[in-house]
Amino acid sequence: MRNLKKKGGLLIGLLLITLGSYAQILSGKYTVLDIRSGENNPRNSExxxxxxxxxRIMFVYSKYTGSSGSDFAPADLAARYSSDGxxxxxxxxxxLVRNEAKMNIMSVSLLRLGKDKIALFYARKNAVDDCIPIMRISTDEGQTWGEPKVCIDDQKGYFVVNNSRVRQLKTGRILIPVSMHKTPDTKWNNRGTLRCYYSDDKGITWKSGSAVPNPDSVITQEPGVTELKDGSILMNIRANGGYQYYSYSKDQGVTWTAIVPSKIPSPISPASMARIPSTGDLLLVWNNNGAKGEGYFKGKRTPLTLAISKDEGLSWKYLKNIEDDPEGMFCYTAIHFVKDYVLLGYGMGAGLAQSRVVRIRLNEIYK
Structure with missing residues (x-):
């Protein structure tokens, strides 16, 4: 009897695994890495x-240490590797980098600068009025990293730069989109002042662009930038108006148009955007759940949805949910293309304690 129970339990387990695998096949999404929290490691951030x-592919994220997963708790930068796409x-x-801040280091961006250099960007967080982007250079493919270089030295303050946000344009200019929320002399403001810091000499020197005009009372935070086919720059903005907001630059990120709502319904949560090399279309990853969302989803950072734009971000189609747990939280997505696939890395779970990587065949997204 005991053996029958064991066999029955084994069959049920196998059935659940089979059904789960079949569901992944139908969605086109395969979870390839879950970096879970544990003892003395309360959070593994985006x-x-x-x-x-x-x-090989390197994925760099913030590994929290101690007992707290707060945005202000200690964290190092850690890496995982894949040798099979x-x-x-x-x-x-x-x-890769031990915590050098009074609080933590997090929000990683990686860029290849020429053939022999990799730039690592991250936020160094010392206080609620002292958080700035830092750059380090590796000349040995990420084995070691040079001295930290401050990217903002014209003023002090709390500058938010999301993970996977730093971009290099076709001209070689590097853009860091930031949202400044506090200085040593001002109170905290959820309505961040948005702008780009830029470098034309591969990060040796940095200059400040103009603030993005915000004539309304909309809360703006966590900007991202994408170079469009005509050479202009699209900034997508986390906002509280029920949609992602847009602003455009015609001078490579120095000045910007006044913000306007896009056609992307969204809670107060970031969206990630990247150009698909094989098709030239834009890929969007965000929480498809704006102010008009209903039921369980309303206002939450779920579901996590993919969409394609063939008109440079004006409209979106082929919507596809890759995470739809109504109790879940999924956000801060990194996008990386590998031949016929795309890798997405994002934070998930209560307090974003877990980091997940999924692998999706590109032709599945277009179905």
Whole structure:
């Protein structure tokens, strides 16, 4: 009898695994890495990808230490690696940069600068009025990193830069989109002042662009930038108006048009955007749940949805949910293309304690 129960339990387990695998096949999404929290590791926060010269993919994220997963708790920068296009990943962490701040280091962006250099950007958080982006350079494919360089030195304050947000334009200019919420002399303001800091010499020196005009009372936060085909820059903005907001620059991120609502319904949550190399279309990843959302989803950072734009962000189609747990939280997505696939890395769970990587065949997104 006991053996029958064991066999029955095994069959049920196998059935659940089979059904789960079949559901992934139908959605086109495969979860390839879950970096879960544990003892003395209360949170593994969102990060970014880069492909190394030897073909491996490196995913760098913030590994929290101690007992708290707060945005202000201690964290190092850690890496995992894939040698097969993102199908499988190493299961142990390699610490790249130890916490050098009074609070933490987080919100990683990775850029390849020429053939032999990789730039690592992250936020160094010392206080609620002292958080600035830092850049380090590696000349040995991420094995070691040079000295930290401050990217904002014209003023002090709390500058938010999301993970996977730093971009290099076709001209070589590097843009860091920031939202400034407090200075040592001002009170905290949820309505951030948005702008880009830019460098034309591969990060040696940085200049400040103009603030993005916000004539309304809309709360604006966590900007991202995308270079459009005509050379202009699109800024997508987390906002409280029920939609992602847009602003445009015609001078490579120095000045910007006044913000306007897009056609992307969204809660107060960030959206990520990238151009698909093989098609030239834009891929959007966000919480498809704006002010008019209904039921359980209203106002929450779920579902996590993909969409395609063939007209440079004016409209979106082929909507596809990749996470739809009504009790879940999914956001801060990094996008990385590998041949016929895309890798998405994002934070999830209560307090964003877990970091997940999924692998999706591109042609599934267009169905």
């Amino acid at each position: 990060g970014d990808f880069i492909t190394l010269k030897d073909g 993102g199908k499988t990943w190493t299961q142990t962490d390699k610490i």
